Amino acid sequence: MSSLINKITLSQADKEFFWKNGFIKLNRLLTREATDKLRELTYNSKLIGKAPEYYTGDFARIGYGIENAVTHQIYSEENFKYTIKQLIKNELTFTESVGFELTPNKRGFYFHLDLASFSFIQAEDLAYSLWIPLAPINTKEQHGGMAYVPQKVYPASGYFSLIYELVQHENIAEFCQTEDFKFFNFPHASKVEELILEKNKVEDDFEVGDALLLNKFVWHRSVPLKEGKLPSRMAYTMRFVDSQARYGKNFLDDFNYMVKAMGDDPLTSFGYKLTDLKEGDLISKSKFVDN
Numbered sequence: 001m002s003s004l005i006n007k008i009t010l011s012q013a014d015k016e017f018f019w020k021n022g023f024i025k026l027n028r029l030l031t032r033e034a035t036d037k038l039r040e041l042t043y044n045s046k047l048i049g050k051a052p053e054y055y056t057g058d059f060a061r062i063g064y065g066i067e068n069a070v071t072h073q074i075y076s077e078e079n080f081k082y083t084i085k086q087l088i089k090n091e092l093t094f095t096e097s098v099g100f101e102l103t104p105n106k107r108g109f110y111f112h113l114d115l116a117s118f119s120f121i122q123a124e125d126l127a128y129s130l131w132i133p134l135a136p137i138n139t140k141e142q143h144g145g146m147a148y149v150p151q152k153v154y155p156a157s158g159y160f161s162l163i164y165e166l167v168q169h170e171n172i173a174e175f176c177q178t179e180d181f182k183f184f185n186f187p188h189a190s191k192v193e194e195l196i197l198e199k200n201k202v203e204d205d206f207e208v209g210d211a212l213l214l215n216k217f218v219w220h221r222s223v224p225l226k227e228g229k230l231p232s233r234m235a236y237t238m239r240f241v242d243s244q245a246r247y248g249k250n251f252l253d254d255f256n257y258m259v260k261a262m263g264d265d266p267l268t269s270f271g272y273k274l275t276d277l278k279e280g281d282l283i284s285k286s287k288f289v290d291n
């Protein structure tokens with residue numbers, strides 16, 4: 001395989017944009033060979049045909065844990081490390097990938113944080129997603145991309161803390177039985193939060209090969225794909241945790257308890273693969289991840 005990642009040199013303004021807002025669009029990060037391979041991987045993966053809508057959003061297809069040698073090569077390449085290093089001081093540890101396919105009659109996810117995908121680390125520890133659209137995104141025509149909100153508008157670190165505290169609460173089991181819990185809908189922003197997030201959202205155009213890097217404190221949602229010449233929009237997301245991120249087994253258990261209380265099955269069991277770690281150990285030290 002030839003190089004899958006282009007070496008990108010970022011300006012000081014680009015870096016400051018990322019540090020301030022929590023996300024950055026990386027133009028031409030992936031080569032055509034990389035996006036062709038990721039499209040094939042996403043298309044051929046055994047994705048969940050019908051995902052539970054309440055929890056996951058409304059997609060034509062969604063699948064967790066669909067990484068292979070291509071994924072491994074992407075995050076191992078020097079060009080990838082060089083590009084990321086300019087934005088993030090610590091090394092990143094790859095955890096898992098998710099594939100999505102959005103069609104014109106599907107709305108995708110409402111505004112949310114990737115709580116489930118990062119439910120195995122401590123509340124304040126850093127983690128990142130690299131969202132790679134596999135079709136062009138045109139915000140003047142079909143849309144179908146993502147909308148995201150600068151982290152300073154409504155800092156999501158407070159939301160992570162709230163959920164971490166909530167799952168540990170001594171009355172959580174009783175709370176899960178109440179009407180209030182049903183209305184809480186914790187995987188998504190509330191209607192009030194949505195009002196503010198909608199007002200401040202950013203939506204970009206993407207060529208195939210561009211990618212969006214965002215940290216776990218950035219609220220984001222799918223932008224529905226309108227009818228048009230694209231029959232569907234596939235995207236591939238790679239998840240990473242900071243090399244200093246610590247294992248949170250207690251939270252993982254409690255979080256999944258709450259997901260089940262909502263009537264859904266946890267979609268990813270990645271956190272349970274790290275059987276060599278104790279509460280508070282560095283994820284990067286597990287033999288079940290590679291750095």
Ligand SMILES: [Fe+2]
Pocket residue numbers: 109112113114220
């Ligand atoms: Fe997400």
